[in-house]
Amino acid sequence: ELARAEARLEALRGPQSERGALVIAVQGQGQPARIRITSLTDQARWEPVYDLSLQRREGRLRLDRGLLVRQDSGEDWQDVHLLLSTARPMGQSAPSELQPDFPRLGDAEAKHYRRSAQPLVAEAAIDAAERAAPAPVAASALAGLVGETVVYDYPTPVTLRDGADALRLPLDSHEMAAKVVAEAVPRRDDSAYLVADTVNTTGAAILPGDATFYADGAMVGRGALERTAPGDDMKLGFGPLSGITLERRVPDEIEGDRGLIAKSSERRETAILTVRNLTDEDWPLRVIDRVPVSTQKDLRIDWSADPDPAETDPDGKRGLLVWNATIPAKEERAITLTTTLRWPEGQVLIGDD
Numbered sequence: 001e002l003a004r005a006e007a008r009l010e011a012l013r014g015p016q017s018e019r020g021a022l023v024i025a026v027q028g029q030g031q032p033a034r035i036r037i038t039s040l041t042d043q044a045r046w047e048p049v050y051d052l053s054l055q056r057r058e059g060r061l062r063l064d065r066g067l068l069v070r071q072d073s074g075e076d077w078q079d080v081h082l083l084l085s086t087a088r089p090m091g092q093s094a095p096s097e098l099q100p101d102f103p104r105l106g107d108a109e110a111k112h113y114r115r116s117a118q119p120l121v122a123e124a125a126i127d128a129a130e131r132a133a134p135a136p137v138a139a140s141a142l143a144g145l146v147g148e149t150v151v152y153d154y155p156t157p158v159t160l161r162d163g164a165d166a167l168r169l170p171l172d173s174h175e176m177a178a179k180v181v182a183e184a185v186p187r188r189d190d191s192a193y194l195v196a197d198t199v200n201t202t203g204a205a206i207l208p209g210d211a212t213f214y215a216d217g218a219m220v221g222r223g224a225l226e227r228t229a230p231g232d233d234m235k236l237g238f239g240p241l242s243g244i245t246l247e248r249r250v251p252d253e254i255e256g257d258r259g260l261i262a263k264s265s266e267r268r269e270t271a272i273l274t275v276r277n278l279t280d281e282d283w284p285l286r287v288i289d290r291v292p293v294s295t296q297k298d299l300r301i302d303w304s305a306d307p308d309p310a311e312t313d314p315d316g317k318r319g320l321l322v323w324n325a326t327i328p329a330k331e332e333r334a335i336t337l338t339t340t341l342r343w344p345e346g347q348v349l350i351g352d353d
Helices: 002-012 108-115 118-132 143-148
Strands: 044-055 060-071 077-080 083-085 151-153 158-160 167-177 179-184 191-199 209-215 218-225 233-249 260-262 266-277 283-290 300-306 320-327 332-342
Touching: 044 233, 060 158, 158 167, 167 191, 179 233, 191 283, 209 233, 218 233, 233 283, 266 283, 283 332, 320 332
Parallel strands: 044 209, 179 283
Antiparallel strands: 044 060, 060 167, 077 158, 083 151, 179 191, 191 233, 209 218, 233 266, 260 266, 266 332, 283 320, 300 332
């Protein structure tokens, strides 16, 4: 009887190694039986991946979505049904919990000594531990994430080898209208870039992921897409346009122009932005530059531009200026931008580039 009890106890214990075998005894009438085993592992992962193909003259953009899936669970998955979700069951499911902060006053010598003493290190360690400690998890926290979770139910069985390279699975394709422009940032770049403005018309959120960009059939680069809700605008870059050159020049006084003039309480700059179209076709053009923005009442900033910008502070980005135009083949466009900064005597200008 003791031996039988010990055998039963041993059967209840978990395996000593990382791998174990599960033996199930089934009593039936000789008919086929189906067994369902559910387990949770952190050795499987997936991520979205994208190909974006732009047909410039047609103004069309095709978004091909795919999935990269990999697993290192220690066993091969043969003809499995994939249900991919953005839920994170092993991640934090509740907000962090803050602890009270009690600052104290003391004399200068005690403060100086405290800075070099060990208790300060201990307090920092305690504070770090509080931030790292897992927050309490509510019983219904995971269920509450259902409405915020994106789920992909892959339609065909998939075989995933243990430890193999990530398997790319095609998901779907979407055609979107695109407005193509040559976007120029003379302050930073030597050439314009091919940019497509479009809208997420897929009917679903575009998740963050790596992307490969193609223009008229040629691969022009790799990048990443941000999370984009249905109906939101998207601006996508498709590589440099070497035939559209840029220059931002501040004329020297020796040339007879008033370029950069600096005084003890005033700074004035006149910059000339030049865009040259060396190609054989006309291009819709978008030029972007900026003027400094004051956050102090004593710092006064005035600016003027010729021609005037079509837009200021786009998307709430203060100080940015946008010009829209068409630049014909073999021609150039110039913009003159003058900025003046004034401040009280005895103060200095900090942070201007």
